[in-house]
Amino acid sequence: MKPMKIIIGMAIVTVALLASISLAGGAVQICNVSQDDLMPCKPAVTQPPAEPVQACCSVLSTANLTCFCEFGNNYPSLLRMFGIDPDLAKALPGECKLNSPPGC
Numbered sequence: 001m002k003p004m005k006i007i008i009g010m011a012i013v014t015v016a017l018l019a020s021i022s023l024a025g026g027a028v029q030i031c032n033v034s035q036d037d038l039m040p041c042k043p044a045v046t047q048p049p050a051e052p053v054q055a056c057c058s059v060l061s062t063a064n065l066t067c068f069c070e071f072g073n074n075y076p077s078l079l080r081m082f083g084i085d086p087d088l089a090k091a092l093p094g095e096c097k098l099n100s101p102p103g104c
Helices: 002-020 035-044 054-060 065-074 076-081 086-095
Strands: 021-024 027-030
Touching: 027 035, 027 065, 035 054, 035 086, 054 086, 065 076, 065 086, 076 086
Parallel strands: none
Antiparallel strands: 021 027
């Protein structure tokens, strides 16, 4: 019975993740912001990290930070696949003087 609960839990997380990533007008939306809008943040979340630029912090202020936090906590290997350091990504809201969600 326990393996079935794990499978159901993983299915729920997958559905939630897919719901948070949508295709709108040809642009991929991740946690309420477009992938293109997040590009100014890439240097701040890759090694060696750079200071986040204002454009990054501005778009991050409109993002669903809880969604990003859950994504980073549940799928760090996916972030690494795109060259993103999960620890740097978790620290980014603080670098932008934004409040991080609890547990992030």
